[in-house]
Amino acid sequence: xxxxxxxxxxxxxxxxxxxxxxxxxxxxxxxxxxxxxxxxxxxxxxxxxxxxxxxxxxxxxxxxxxxxxxxxxxxxxxxxxxxxxxxxxxxxxxxxxxxxxxxxxxxxxxxxxxxxxxxxxxxxxxxxxxxxxxxxxxxxxxxxxxxxxxxxxxxxxxxxxxxxxxxxxxxxxxxxxxxxxxxxxxxxxxxxxxxxxxxxxxxxxxxxxxxxxxxxxxxxxxxxxxxxxxxxxxxxxxxxxxxxxxxxxxxxxxxxxxxxxxxxxxxxxxxxxxxxxxxxxxxxxxxxxxxxxxxxxxxxxxxxxxxxxxxxxxxxxxxxxxxxxxxxxxxxxxxxxxxxxxxxxxxxxxxxxxxxxxxx
Amino acid sequence: xxxxxxxxxxxxxxxxxxxxxxxxxxxxxxxxxxxxxxxxxxxxxxxxxxxxxxxxxxxxxxxxxxxxxxxxxxxxxxxxxxxxxxxxxxxxxxxxxxxxxxxxxxxxxxxxxxxxxxxxxxxxxxxxxx
Numbered sequence: 001x002x003x004x005x006x007x008x009x010x011x012x013x014x015x016x017x018x019x020x021x022x023x024x025x026x027x028x029x030x031x032x033x034x035x036x037x038x039x040x041x042x043x044x045x046x047x048x049x050x051x052x053x054x055x056x057x058x059x060x061x062x063x064x065x066x067x068x069x070x071x072x073x074x075x076x077x078x079x080x081x082x083x084x085x086x087x088x089x090x091x092x093x094x095x096x097x098x099x100x101x102x103x104x105x106x107x108x109x110x111x112x113x114x115x116x117x118x119x120x121x122x123x124x125x126x127x128x129x130x131x132x133x134x135x136x137x138x139x140x141x142x143x144x145x146x147x148x149x150x151x152x153x154x155x156x157x158x159x160x161x162x163x164x165x166x167x168x169x170x171x172x173x174x175x176x177x178x179x180x181x182x183x184x185x186x187x188x189x190x191x192x193x194x195x196x197x198x199x200x201x202x203x204x205x206x207x208x209x210x211x212x213x214x215x216x217x218x219x220x221x222x223x224x225x226x227x228x229x230x231x232x233x234x235x236x237x238x239x240x241x242x243x244x245x246x247x248x249x250x251x252x253x254x255x256x257x258x259x260x261x262x263x264x265x266x267x268x269x270x271x272x273x274x275x276x277x278x279x280x281x282x283x284x285x286x287x288x289x290x291x292x293x294x295x296x297x298x299x300x301x302x303x304x305x306x307x308x309x310x311x312x313x314x315x316x317x318x319x320x321x322x323x324x325x326x327x328x329x330x331x332x333x334x335x336x337x338x339x340x341x342x343x344x345x346x347x348x349x350x351x352x353x354x355x356x357x358x359x360x
Numbered sequence: 361x362x363x364x365x366x367x368x369x370x371x372x373x374x375x376x377x378x379x380x381x382x383x384x385x386x387x388x389x390x391x392x393x394x395x396x397x398x399x400x401x402x403x404x405x406x407x408x409x410x411x412x413x414x415x416x417x418x419x420x421x422x423x424x425x426x427x428x429x430x431x432x433x434x435x436x437x438x439x440x441x442x443x444x445x446x447x448x449x450x451x452x453x454x455x456x457x458x459x460x461x462x463x464x465x466x467x468x469x470x471x472x473x474x475x476x477x478x479x480x481x482x483x484x485x486x487x488x489x490x
Contacts, residue, residue, distance in 0.1 A: 018397075029397070029424070030397060033397075033398055033452075034397055034398050034423045034424070035398040035423060035449075224397065224423060224424060228423060288401065288403075288445070289401060289403075289421075290400060290401045290421045290426065292426065310423065311400040311401070311421075311423055313423070318401075339419070
């Protein structure tokens with residue numbers, strides 16, 4: 001199968017990236033050292049090509065009523081233009097079809113950003129639900145846009161160095177707010193646990209923007225560093241920490257599910273019906289080794305499984321997210337089966353790292 | 361790609377050096393370390409362990425993945441590299457210096473069955489085409 005490519009693909013190759021097949025997309029894994037890229041993001045500024053993710057515009061008078069039905073978080077929290085909301089989109093069984101960000105622009109225009117691997121499925125699902133509510137509501141797929149995430153303590157300053165004119169519009173953005181500056185859509189969001197922007201722009205300008213950021217000292221970083229950064233930040237990865245068979249309430253995403261309002265969203269009835277028996281919790285390995293996804297975890301309350309695991313470059317030890325029985329609590333001693341051995345680990349509250357600092 | 365002429369190789373990307381005292385030193389190749397990326401953990405076999413040719417006996421883990429290393433020939437483990445516990449990244453820095461373990465071969469003639477540098481080069485080329 002022919003891999004899909006982003007507009008920046010030739011630049012990644014020029015910058016000597018090791019490329020991998022990521023859900024059908026030909027994407028950079030690293031540009032030499034994943035560890036160096038990780039540390040640059042924690043200590044300075046790095047940039048990720050996230051153009052494989054899909055921007056979807058929702059246009060029409062019924063945009064908000066549609067979203068009230070479509071997603072688990074309460075879109076009525078969005079009142080200020082530019083405000084963002086992280087949410088899951090659930091199936092009727094309460095499983096996660098995808099996790100996404102919704103931006104409120106105007107009452108008849110919302111913008112969503114969905115995962116690359118689920119984009120086609122998401123669009124089909126949204127179109128079918130749209131037809132039930134208001135066939136006139138427009139759902140527009142924006143493959144003409146590129147997206148670059150610039151992350152790290154110096155990320156914003158370096159973006160302003162490249163586009164000084166955007167500073168006024170974006171300097172006072174709070175986390176999870178976005179502003180439009182010319183052709184740039186600039187959001188103070190990210191997937192690393194660091195400050196920074198995710199910038200959406202027309203594809204034809206992405207190469208120049210990437211090069212200008214590079215000249216300003218922003219380090220290109222690949223999917224490898226993106227994964228270790230998000231794991232340290234305790235952020236879920238779709239398809240790994242949750243999927244269509246898992247409830248958001250058993251995936252550490254209860255804070256994004258609105259069960260308080262009387263709004264009836266898809267999946268709500270199933271969530272209310274099924275008792276929660278498992279939870280996502282952090283693990284820190286207390287002996288030598290590396291935790292990996294799918295390893296079995298043995299606790300005094302029963303067994304569970306690691307959903308994401310790896311080496312934490314910031315903590316210099318192995319960490320993981322694991323789905324364990326609800327009775328497990330932070331501070332428990334557990335065993336993880338790694339090949340033929342049972343290794344000692346401790347349960348912890350996550351995130352593990354925020355803004356460059358250990359939280360454990 | 362660096363493939364020293366004085367070493368032997370396996371299809372599973374280990375290198376083997378015959379020492380003057382008749383023991384062999386084993387590591388993973390430059391190609392293998394490039395594929396794996398930044399190393400973060402290495403587990404070596406216990407000294408004294410008897411290995412059969414092809415047996416899983418060491419684990420090298422990078423940020424990306426865990427990979428097994430295999431005994432290229434049968435023999436007894438006589439030493440392991442003590443530096444790898446604190447500095448697994450030394451494999452990335454020089455894969456042919458950062459050895460994993462040393463074996464006393466059960467049968468020195470087993471070495472003849474391993475790939476030479478040209479044979480390993482061919483293997484890499486065929487893997488690239490695959």
